[in-house]
Amino acid sequence: MKRFSWFNVTALTLGFAFLYLPMIILVIYSFNESKLVTVWAGFSTKWYGELLQNEAFLNAAWVTIKVAVFSSTLATILGTMAAYVLVRAGRFKGRTLFSGMIYAPLVMPEVITGLSLLLLFIGIGLDRGVLTIVLAHTTFAMCFVSVVVSSRLVSFDNSLEEAALDLGCTPLQAFRLVTLPIIAPAVISGWLLAFTLSLDDLVIASFTSGPSATTLPIKIFSAVRLGVSPEINALSTIMIAIVTIGVIAASLISKQASLRQQRDEQAAARG
Amino acid sequence: MRRAILILTPYLWLFALFLIPFLIVLKISLSDAALAIPPYAPQLDLAGGWSAIKDFFAGLDFENFEFLTTDDLYWKAYLSSFKIALISTALALLIGYPIAYSMARAAPEWRPTLLMLVILPFWTSFLIRVYAWMGILSNEGLLNQFLLWTGLIAEPLTILNTNYAVYIGIVYTYLPFMILPIYSALEKMDDSLLEAAEDLGCSRTSAFWLITIPLSKTGITAGCFLVFIPTLGEFVIPSLLGGSQTLMIGKVLWEEFFNNRDWPVASAVAIILLLILIIPIILFQRNEQKQREMEG
Amino acid sequence: MAEQPVFAPWNDPSEKPLIQFQNVTKRFGDFTAIDDLTLDIFEKEFFALLGPSGCGKTTMMRMLGGFETVTNGTIKIAGQDMNKVPPNKRPVNMMFQSYALFPHLSIYENIAFGLRRTSMDKGAIDARIAEMLKLTRLEKFARRKPHQISGGQRQRVALARSLAKAPKLLLLDEPLGALDKKLRQDTQFELMDIQEKTGTTFVIVTHDQEEAMTVASRVAVMDEGLIVQVATPDAIYEAPNSTYVADFIGDVNIIEGRASQSGNKTKLSWAEGQPNIIGTTTRTFETGQTCHFAIRPEKVAISVEEPTKAANKLHGKILDIAYLGNISTYHVELPTGHIIKAQTANTRRLARRTMTWEDPVWISFTDTAGVLLDR
Numbered sequence: 001m002k003r004f005s006w007f008n009v010t011a012l013t014l015g016f017a018f019l020y021l022p023m024i025i026l027v028i029y030s031f032n033e034s035k036l037v038t039v040w041a042g043f044s045t046k047w048y049g050e051l052l053q054n055e056a057f058l059n060a061a062w063v064t065i066k067v068a069v070f071s072s073t074l075a076t077i078l079g080t081m082a083a084y085v086l087v088r089a090g091r092f093k094g095r096t097l098f099s100g101m102i103y104a105p106l107v108m109p110e111v112i113t114g115l116s117l118l119l120l121f122i123g124i125g126l127d128r129g130v131l132t133i134v135l136a137h138t139t140f141a142m143c144f145v146s147v148v149v150s151s152r153l154v155s156f157d158n159s160l161e162e163a164a165l166d167l168g169c170t171p172l173q174a175f176r177l178v179t180l181p182i183i184a185p186a187v188i189s190g191w192l193l194a195f196t197l198s199l200d201d202l203v204i205a206s207f208t209s210g211p212s213a214t215t216l217p218i219k220i221f222s223a224v225r226l227g228v229s230p231e232i233n234a235l236s237t238i239m240i241a242i243v244t245i246g247v248i249a250a251s252l253i254s255k256q257a258s259l260r261q262q263r264d265e266q267a268a269a270r271g
Numbered sequence: 272m273r274r275a276i277l278i279l280t281p282y283l284w285l286f287a288l289f290l291i292p293f294l295i296v297l298k299i300s301l302s303d304a305a306l307a308i309p310p311y312a313p314q315l316d317l318a319g320g321w322s323a324i325k326d327f328f329a330g331l332d333f334e335n336f337e338f339l340t341t342d343d344l345y346w347k348a349y350l351s352s353f354k355i356a357l358i359s360t361a362l363a364l365l366i367g368y369p370i371a372y373s374m375a376r377a378a379p380e381w382r383p384t385l386l387m388l389v390i391l392p393f394w395t396s397f398l399i400r401v402y403a404w405m406g407i408l409s410n411e412g413l414l415n416q417f418l419l420w421t422g423l424i425a426e427p428l429t430i431l432n433t434n435y436a437v438y439i440g441i442v443y444t445y446l447p448f449m450i451l452p453i454y455s456a457l458e459k460m461d462d463s464l465l466e467a468a469e470d471l472g473c474s475r476t477s478a479f480w481l482i483t484i485p486l487s488k489t490g491i492t493a494g495c496f497l498v499f500i501p502t503l504g505e506f507v508i509p510s511l512l513g514g515s516q517t518l519m520i521g522k523v524l525w526e527e528f529f530n531n532r533d534w535p536v537a538s539a540v541a542i543i544l545l546l547i548l549i550i551p552i553i554l555f556q557r558n559e560q561k562q563r564e565m566e567g
Numbered sequence: 568m569a570e571q572p573v574f575a576p577w578n579d580p581s582e583k584p585l586i587q588f589q590n591v592t593k594r595f596g597d598f599t600a601i602d603d604l605t606l607d608i609f610e611k612e613f614f615a616l617l618g619p620s621g622c623g624k625t626t627m628m629r630m631l632g633g634f635e636t637v638t639n640g641t642i643k644i645a646g647q648d649m650n651k652v653p654p655n656k657r658p659v660n661m662m663f664q665s666y667a668l669f670p671h672l673s674i675y676e677n678i679a680f681g682l683r684r685t686s687m688d689k690g691a692i693d694a695r696i697a698e699m700l701k702l703t704r705l706e707k708f709a710r711r712k713p714h715q716i717s718g719g720q721r722q723r724v725a726l727a728r729s730l731a732k733a734p735k736l737l738l739l740d741e742p743l744g745a746l747d748k749k750l751r752q753d754t755q756f757e758l759m760d761i762q763e764k765t766g767t768t769f770v771i772v773t774h775d776q777e778e779a780m781t782v783a784s785r786v787a788v789m790d791e792g793l794i795v796q797v798a799t800p801d802a803i804y805e806a807p808n809s810t811y812v813a814d815f816i817g818d819v820n821i822i823e824g825r826a827s828q829s830g831n832k833t834k835l836s837w838a839e840g841q842p843n844i845i846g847t848t849t850r851t852f853e854t855g856q857t858c859h860f861a862i863r864p865e866k867v868a869i870s871v872e873e874p875t876k877a878a879n880k881l882h883g884k885i886l887d888i889a890y891l892g893n894i895s896t897y898h899v900e901l902p903t904g905h906i907i908k909a910q911t912a913n914t915r916r917l918a919r920r921t922m923t924w925e926d927p928v929w930i931s932f933t934d935t936a937g938v939l940l941d942r
Contacts, residue, residue: 008373015370022403082281101285107552109504111521112541116292139288200396217398228406236399243394467667469654472684485671
């Protein structure tokens, strides 16, 4: 007996307006002619043009993407291994410490993670640059990946792997041919999560980057500290657009896949 | 052998890049500031042998922590972080609960879409979402323009660079963390429980307070911790939306480190922040465990 | 010793019904769940609504509970129009199919829940709960939470909770559906016992015909929003008013043919070259009207020798034998292709089987054993 009352409609409308209006306003004002971001002076794409001329931003964007690709890939490999160890490796010495080290970074304030890594890099005399940011991002993103992957592994039927071993696979083959294809969706979403975490990160990158490598969030942060700027609005719009297109595409693909599966199952049921 | 490689690779990685750095912070928090590179003393010199190690430990003390108690900036910052996190959590609950409730009451075919709409902001940059409010909340911003236009106010309100702006920013960015666990608790709830309550003489309102609220308690608790814990160490929101009088510990730590270059004090600030966080984190995990037990 | 009067208020015109459905219709969009239904249920009845899923029985119950509104018509309880009364103001309690026990409250608090909504004082509430716990033999479990007790105990908690407020009417929605067969049978008798002790009117919804027959004083058989027949269990079984009811309740052989009346007997001609079946009916049939002869398997006798005195006898051969322990069912194929089921009780242990597959046999029945139905 679900009653979809006016209260529910109002709550949802106001709630989603609150969540989405600020971003919509941001997008609209990125097409504002005026330098004054609060006054509408007509439609223009000139800030996008200026953004594309701004070498510092383009460089930072390039660094950010490089860092995100490397760190998310590394984090996915390490995180999947860690998840496998947590779920499948059974007991070993230091297991408690291991699971502690997986879960602690999830709740650790970013300022502390950043600070501690910086102190490490200085301690061992590693020059700060792209490499240090990649190391830092990999470390905290791998924990998120391992949580995502292990939740899939837990619900994964162990006997499938045993069947593969029984049929003559080596453990590595069993993982590659049976386990990996089944947990692949979780691994992929883990990679995407690691990628966006890296793209998004300001605090840890600020601690671990050097003068040679500035990421986009650092650049944006130092620009907006001084106030609202139309160029940043344009940049934000581009980033929002990429994310929206990406998420919609991903959901369409997964919807199609599930529809196909449904059709196949129906066809199979009909014989 | 393969098993050893499988375990050791992530293990050593985390050991080197999570545990060791953390121990370094702990150690530096016990050191003294020095005009050197790196700017603290004593330094561990393994080449000096056993006596050097003894000297090293002799040089460690709790001076920085004592300093934190003497300068009221720090405990005020901790208190103010705590207060801001608490108020924001309460606001997020007040706003998030009706949304989660309405989502759970929506027709089943609508729910995946609504869920997706709540999760979507997660994928957009945190920084951009905070930044979006700067243009809205400023003195000439859209909110003030709107309020002036409606005639509710005669003078523009100062919201940006105050704690109010910080509350708005925190609620806005962390709202999905509040909505999702409450939604998942409410969605699991059997509708016949409410019918049974009505059947036994409850009005709709009292059935809500006697049944719906207690049954979504684990979701409410989880949501509150998920907002409260990260808010306590928040840096971006207070530095972009807050003003000079907005004291939050994440911001203090940042400034101590980058502006004052006092690494030992910054480390001590970090250690205390962690100690404060341990309690809510333990409570949160207990809540999660309770929930698992109830389902299992 | 004075003879106990038979409980049959539905036969007494002076009796006032407790529940009255008056031309009730319920539509969900285009779908008609209940179609112009009129029904009276009397005080202290144990009334069963029986039918396949989707027949409208649950909708009827939910309208009584106040969880669905009536599209057309009136529902009265104790003479009062209930159409505008919300569930929490009705003198009706419901036992839900899922039991709907509040998982965050103890057994004690679950039972107390309804009482605490009233103006009863604390001592009276405690006494009432103690009484309910005793009635349902749950005293030991009062402090436990619903997930800490067994399925059968949960069922009793749900019953105690819905009875605690001493409602005029208790609705039970598939109350035993979640229990396994053995427990279900025990619980049926317990339900009857409690109903008798408390004197509450029970309306039970079930799709299990055996359950309805066991517990109910009267059964309403429903199909597609209509009540097909309302009668006592034995009347429903022995004198169904349609092949639908005959087929829904228990096992039955149905033979279609044409009727011809002769005195108080009705003859059915049903196949070329076969003797007419003679049966009884209270209806009148026009000669040549299509009708159905329905007879229960246990009323069909089976023998190797040709019976001498039977009103009806047919020859065939055994197709199948189902041995069920207490009884055996023989499937006998007639030369016409009809298959008739005949049942015999296995009263002697390990009796030598005189009949086996492919054996030619006779089946026979009296002229009052079956009924003739027009639909």
